[in-house]
Amino acid sequence: xxxxxxxxxVYRISTYVPEIDLQFNQFLINDxxxxxxxxxxxxxxxxxxxxxxTVIDPSKIRWxxxxxxxxxxxxxxxxxxxxxxxxxxxxxxVGALVSVNDFAVRPAKGxxxxxxxxxxxxxxxxxxxxxxxxxxxxxxxxEEENRTLLSSDLLHQNGDVEALTxxxxxxxxxxxxxxxxxxxxxxxxxxxxxTDSTMKRLADLKPKTIAAMHGSSFTGDGERALRDxxxxxxxVLAQ
Numbered sequence: 001x002x003x004x005x006x007x008x009x010v011y012r013i014s015t016y017v018p019e020i021d022l023q024f025n026q027f028l029i030n031d032x033x034x035x036x037x038x039x040x041x042x043x044x045x046x047x048x049x050x051x052x053x054t055v056i057d058p059s060k061i062r063w064x065x066x067x068x069x070x071x072x073x074x075x076x077x078x079x080x081x082x083x084x085x086x087x088x089x090x091x092x093x094v095g096a097l098v099s100v101n102d103f104a105v106r107p108a109k110g111x112x113x114x115x116x117x118x119x120x121x122x123x124x125x126x127x128x129x130x131x132x133x134x135x136x137x138x139x140x141x142x143e144e145e146n147r148t149l150l151s152s153d154l155l156h157q158n159g160d161v162e163a164l165t166x167x168x169x170x171x172x173x174x175x176x177x178x179x180x181x182x183x184x185x186x187x188x189x190x191x192x193x194x195t196d197s198t199m200k201r202l203a204d205l206k207p208k209t210i211a212a213m214h215g216s217s218f219t220g221d222g223e224r225a226l227r228d229x230x231x232x233x234x235x236v237l238a239q
Contacts, residue, residue: 042076048076063090089108090109113126148211156214165216199229
């Protein structure tokens with residue numbers, strides 16, 4: 001378990017699982033109303049909770065965000081809702097209506113495309129991104145002041161890699177997609193007629209930091225990185 005500040009008040013909590021050569025990352029935003037993006041799986045809850053406790057009191061979490069309904073995104077959601085009595089899930093409106101409000105012990109704040117969540121000094125804009133990275137209800141949060149994109153599975157890289165890099169990560173992401181396409185997880189990231197326009201919309205945000213769920217977060221020309229990633233997705237997935 002490692003905790004690193006990758007952008008102002010954004011802490012990356014990372015657990016490496018050597019059996020599958022993969023990092024699972026959560027992102028804690030320390031603000032007036034703290035936000036945890038990704039809860040991790042239920043089995044990881046104790047270590048993620050303890051990692052959060054190195055930054056803030058876990059009971060003070062106010063928002064529990066995630067892109068889509070999947071174990072590494074929100075598997076320990078209910079454990080967090082029990083630890084943090086004022087916490088509320090936050091996700092896309094589709095996610096709330098279709099899955100989360102049935103699963104969670106408290107209903108979610110379902111956000112529409114372009115809606116803003118204020119955590120104090122930071123503003124997080126939700127972008128509805130169906131099937132990017134995957135699932136109908138997918139959405140991503142973009143912090144507007146420091147231009148940090150919470151990107152879920154986009155820029156997925158295998159390996160036990162550094163917390164934050166300025167180096168090009170597209171080669172790593174391309175190799176991960178190729179590896180997955182050759183095994184049982186083929187097509188885990190779909191490519192549809194809307195993928196390219198969604199990726200262009202994300203690139204147009206010009207993020208300074210891209211907080212990736214698996215692998216290193218990236219700092220630098222986020223617009224270029226996302227445009228390059230879109231080309232890789234087209235090359236590898238649009239077959």
